[in-house]
Structure formats: C-alpha cells, structure tokens
Amino acid sequence: MHLNDLVLFHPPYTAPNLPKIAELVTEDLRKRYYDFIWEPSNRATFAREDIDRRITLDPLPIPDESARDRYFAGRDVEYWVSGLTDALMATEWVKVHKGDPPIERYLDFGCSSGRVVRHFLCQDFARLCHGTDLNTGTIQWAQKNIPAGIFLNNTIVPHLPFPDAYFDLITAYSVFTHIDLLEEAWLLELRRVLRPGGTIALSNHSEGVWSSIDADHFMYEDLKNSQCTENIEITPEVFSSEMPHPRFGFVRKDGVANEVNMFRSRNHIREAWGRIFAVEDIIERGHLFHDLIFMSHPEH
Ligand SMILES: C[S@@+](CC[C@H](N)C(=O)[O-])C[C@H]1O[C@@H](n2cnc3c(N)ncnc32)[C@H](O)[C@@H]1O
Structure with missing residues (x-):
C-alpha cells in the first residue's frame, strides 16, 4: 500500500437525539450488562452497586453506530460497559503495579468517538483526558459531544502535537491491530510523549x-x-x-x-516492541478478544 492510498478525511457524523446510558439501562438490560461484566475476559473487578453509581456519573450521549467503528452494533449498553471495562483495566493495572500515582494526563491514541476517554472523564480517572485519531468524523463527534475532553486529529505520519514526557498513561485499543506502515515510528512517537516511568497499554492480535x-x-x-x-x-x-x-x-x-x-506473536512483541518500551505484562483477552500489552517507558 502507498501512503497516498490511505483515507484521511471522513464526513462529519450528525445524529440528533442521542440517548444517555442512564436512559438505556432497563431492568432487562441490567442482566445483560452484568453478564457481560462478569465474563472471564472482563477481568476488571466491578461491584454491582458500583456500576449503578458509575452510570449516574455519565451524562454524555452514546454515539450511534456510524460513529463508533463497529463496536457493539445494536448493543449500546455493552458498548458503554466495554469502554468502562477497558478504563478500569488500565487504571487498576497502574494502581497495582505502579503504586497508585495520580493520572494527571491521559491519552487514548486512535480514540474514535471516545468510547474509553468518556469514562476517564466521567469517572474521574484522570485530570486531563486527550484523544487523537486519524478519522476526522469521529474526532468531530467527540469534540462536539464530549466537551471536557481534548480531541485532536493526528496525521498518518507519526507525529503528535504534545511535548516530550507529557502523559502518565497512554492506551490504544484495536489501533496497532490496524497499523502496518510506520509501526516503529509510531511506537517511538508514543514513547516521546510518555513520561519516564509512565505506562502504555496497547492491544494486539496474538496467537x-x-x-x-x-x-x-x-x-x-x-x-x-x-x-x-x-x-x-x-x-x-x-x-x-x-x-x-x-x-x-x-x-x-x-x-x-x-x-x-495485523497479527503479531507474543515473542515478536517482546523482542520488537521490547526494544522501545519495557514490556511488563501481556494479558490474554485483556481488551475484548485481544491481548492487552502493558509496557513502561524505559527510563524511570
Ligand atoms: C477498531 S477502531 C478502535 C477505536 C477505539 N480505539 C475504541 O477502542 O473504541 C480503530 C481506530 O484506530 C484509528 N487509527 C488507525 N490507524 C491510526 C493511526 N495511525 N493514528 C490514529 N488513529 C488510527 C482508526 O481511525 C479507528 O478509530
């Protein structure tokens, strides 16, 4: 593939009257999202009362299917819960392995319309929450509907408009699974904007x-x-x-x-990505059916 073949611009999404999570969770659906949460693959630990409380903290609209990159078509509640699961998984990992530092600045790279960023904001998991994506349409959706987040388009060429050592935590769910060109350059750019000792979690299609x-x-x-x-x-x-x-x-x-x-073996991740970050943990099915790879900035 040639760089010129890559599609950069998408039409803006317009969807009036979008529902909020609290309006969607009927008694019937409660069972579905409890089942979803307790699936072994969703290892983040939820308390039932806790999730009810978390629902009340999120006043943001749920994007319609055209604005969420094929995540949970027709299943809005699972869409919402999947983002919360991912956010909890990352924050719990940082708590357990890094001694619970405050997350001042968070970036979700390839954030789409903020499936995960919304939870970092609404649940107060980080102070400043950023999302970037190639897709202008979903970024416009997030800018309009998640005003407390900082959402930017990034380019195909690996560059992010942030200073060195800026973020405490970076995530990218199902993004490197779609990056074949310039993979190492993207990893190096993410390392540049991660602070020494900071954490990065990327999902991967493994064996x-x-x-x-x-x-x-x-x-x-x-x-x-x-x-x-x-x-x-x-x-x-x-x-x-x-x-x-x-x-x-x-x-x-x-x-x-x-x-x-893209598919990458766990050994390949340890060797190739391990030249750029310190690979700490590979969690099978840590993001839906993907592996979730936790890595640290190599300097402490
Ligand atoms: C399968 S979607 C996942 C969306 C989001 N991470 C989530 O978990 O809901 C893949 C996303 O990666 C984005 N993407 C792919 N290559 C990218 C790149 N080089 N830079 C930024 N975003 C990219 C796509 O535009 C799309 O939003």
Missing part, C-alpha cells in the same frame, strides 16, 4: 486471537477478502495450526487505511 478464529468469527470474511502480506491462504482450518509468522497483515483489497488487520 491467542489467531487460534480463536473460525468460519463464524466476525473477522473471518474480512480476512478472506484481504491480501495477506505472507503467503497464507484463509480456510477455516488454517487457524487450528500455529500462527505461521511472527508478524503479518491482511490488507483489504479495496485498500482503505483502517482495514488492515
């Missing part, structure tokens, strides 16, 4: 994800309709064998930027 795919998996058709960077033919059986390369991607034949699906 755990690879082996969970079958013909019914929602990614199956996408992968089948893509061009693989290695010589891998997609059949239902291919996923029962070991992941065939340490790093490879599937590029959609229509060549749209975010339709690249």
Whole structure:
C-alpha cells in the first residue's frame, strides 16, 4: 500500500437525539450488562452497586453506530460497559503495579468517538483526558459531544502535537491491530510523549486471537477478502495450526487505511516492541478478544 492510498478525511457524523446510558439501562438490560461484566475476559473487578453509581456519573450521549467503528452494533449498553471495562483495566493495572500515582494526563491514541476517554472523564480517572485519531468524523463527534475532553486529529505520519514526557498513561485499543506502515515510528512517537516511568497499554492480535478464529468469527470474511502480506491462504482450518509468522497483515483489497488487520506473536512483541518500551505484562483477552500489552517507558 502507498501512503497516498490511505483515507484521511471522513464526513462529519450528525445524529440528533442521542440517548444517555442512564436512559438505556432497563431492568432487562441490567442482566445483560452484568453478564457481560462478569465474563472471564472482563477481568476488571466491578461491584454491582458500583456500576449503578458509575452510570449516574455519565451524562454524555452514546454515539450511534456510524460513529463508533463497529463496536457493539445494536448493543449500546455493552458498548458503554466495554469502554468502562477497558478504563478500569488500565487504571487498576497502574494502581497495582505502579503504586497508585495520580493520572494527571491521559491519552487514548486512535480514540474514535471516545468510547474509553468518556469514562476517564466521567469517572474521574484522570485530570486531563486527550484523544487523537486519524478519522476526522469521529474526532468531530467527540469534540462536539464530549466537551471536557481534548480531541485532536493526528496525521498518518507519526507525529503528535504534545511535548516530550507529557502523559502518565497512554492506551490504544484495536489501533496497532490496524497499523502496518510506520509501526516503529509510531511506537517511538508514543514513547516521546510518555513520561519516564509512565505506562502504555496497547492491544494486539496474538496467537491467542489467531487460534480463536473460525468460519463464524466476525473477522473471518474480512480476512478472506484481504491480501495477506505472507503467503497464507484463509480456510477455516488454517487457524487450528500455529500462527505461521511472527508478524503479518491482511490488507483489504479495496485498500482503505483502517482495514488492515495485523497479527503479531507474543515473542515478536517482546523482542520488537521490547526494544522501545519495557514490556511488563501481556494479558490474554485483556481488551475484548485481544491481548492487552502493558509496557513502561524505559527510563524511570
Ligand atoms: C477498531 S477502531 C478502535 C477505536 C477505539 N480505539 C475504541 O477502542 O473504541 C480503530 C481506530 O484506530 C484509528 N487509527 C488507525 N490507524 C491510526 C493511526 N495511525 N493514528 C490514529 N488513529 C488510527 C482508526 O481511525 C479507528 O478509530
């Protein structure tokens, strides 16, 4: 793929009368989100009373499906809870492993319309909450609907408009899973804006994800309709064998930027990403079905 092929501009999203989470949570749905929370993959610890309290703290509208990058189509409550789960997972990890420092500045890189940033703000997990994304449409949605957050478009070329050592915590959920070009340059740019000792959590399609795919998996058709960077033919059986390369991607034949699906083995992450950050923890299914990789800035 050529840099010029990447799609940078998207039309703004307009969706009037968007609901708030408190209006969506009926008794019926309560059961669904409790089931969702208690799934083993959602390891963040919730107390039932706590989640009811957290709902009352969030007055923000829920984006409609066109503005949330395929997250939980038709399932607004799970959409909201998934963002809270991710936010809790990251903040709990920092508490447990870094001695509960205050999070002054937080960045969600590739934030879409603020699925996770909204919780950092509403639940008061960080003081200044930032989100950046390539997609102008979802960033405009976030700027309009989450006014307390700082939302910016970033470019394809790895550069972020923040000073060195600025953030205490950076997350990127399902973003590096779609970055094939300039991956190391992006990691270096994120390291530049992370403070020494700060934490970064990135999600990855690892061998755990690879082996969970079958013909019914929602990614199956996408992968089948893509061009693989290695010589891998997609059949239902291919996923029962070991992941065939340490790093490879599937590029959609229509060549749209975010339709690249990358796979990286855990060893590859430890070696390649470990040259840039200190890899601390790889949590299987730490973000939905992805691995979540916790890393620290190498300087303390
Ligand atoms: C699958 S969506 C995930 C959205 C969001 N992180 C979430 O968890 O709801 C992938 C996001 O990554 C963004 N993205 C992909 N490449 C990017 C890049 N180089 N810089 C910033 N954002 C990028 C896309 O625009 C899209 O919003």
